Amino acid sequence: MRAIAFAASTAPMAQEAAHRLRLLYGEVAAEAADVIVALGGDGFMLQTLHGNSTLDVPVYGMNRGTIGFLMNEYSEEDLPDRLAQAVEEVINPLTMSAVTCDGSRHNALAINEVALLRAGPQAAKLRISVDGRLRMDELVCDGALVSTPAGSTAYNYSAHGPILPIGADVLALTAMAAFRPRRWRGALLPSGAVVRIDVLEPDKRPVMADADSRQSVRDVASVEIRSERAVGHRLLFDPGHGLEERLIREQFV
Incomplete structure (x- = not known):
């Protein structure tokens, strides 16, 4: 036993x-x-x-x-x-490395997802890069998240993101209430991708970063997200x- x-x-x-x-x-x-x-x-x-x-x-x-x-x-x-x-x-969880507007860095692990959420009355403005390559100049939305396959039926699914097979070597990048590009639904990315999200106009449009709804960081300027294969x-x-x-x-x- x-x-x-x-x-x-x-x-x-x-x-x-x-x-x-x-x-x-x-x-x-x-x-x-x-x-x-x-x-x-x-x-x-x-x-x-x-x-x-x-x-x-x-x-x-x-x-x-x-x-x-x-x-x-x-x-x-x-x-x-x-x-x-x-x-x-x-x-494998995601690792989140968030830098706030005052320059401090905050790291956390997320089993389901890392989410960026608007923290004020106005929509967030985000810039998205993948593996160092700019992919979207400006996403106006309530937020965006990166989800693992294990977490794809949680917050990701409620935001109309795709359900991912557990063995899939992909991550889901999903927008929440995208205003521009209108109704942009997100993207599927290789599991080894490094996603960087920069917050545009952070003073006017504050954004918070959240790992599995456990650890939140307010007033973020940028966040890097990647799969943590070592865990x-x-x-x-x-x-x-x-x-x-x-x-x-x-x-x-």
């Missing part, structure tokens, strides 16, 4: 589940665990992955939240067998219910 560490969101349903599972299967500290079982929703799964990124320990999620796209079905029965049969998938988050899924199947199924709802 694998040594298990349990992590639960603050939701009562998740806390109650963690209590029962600890009584049934025992628990070790995350540093000594063979697997971390996360109880909550997708937001808590992201929190768990970020919080344990220095540990080479896979995370098996069970849904005690709302949507649970990154989670398995909750059950208290046969947990050791489910863990033994689970299929592992490794996802791999290990997720476990029940057979036949991995990310690839979920991404396909999401497109036929």
Whole structure:
């Protein structure tokens, strides 16, 4: 039997589940665990992955939240067998390097997406370069984001971005409420691309940068975004219910 560490969101349903599972299967500290079982929703799964990124320990999620796209079905029965049969998938996060108007630099990792959002009453004006080559002189919009395949059904999808197969070596660059070029929907980029977004007129049209809705930086002047291949988050899924199947199924709802 694998040594298990349990992590639960603050939701009562998740806390109650963690209590029962600890009584049934025992628990070790995350540093000594063979697997971390996360109880909550997708937001808590992201929190768990970020919080344990220095540990080479896979995370098996069970849904005690709302949507649970990154989670398995909750059950208290046969947990050791489910863990033994689970299929592992490794996802690479994005790294965000944001420079603010005062010259300070802020770095963060994002498993789902890095988003730039207008922080004032006027639309943002952005300039987009890919691998050092200018691709768009001026994008007037409410914001823009770069998404991983794993995050393509989250904020990216709500902004009408494409759903990406989990094994695709691409990133999605998606605009939010693009005004000019009107209705520009974005682009698919190689996963190794370096995306730089410069904020035009930042004093008049302030913009904030956000990594996975966890770490926000206000008054940004520019942001560089790239896939961080040196970091791999290990997720476990029940057979036949991995990310690839979920991404396909999401497109036929």
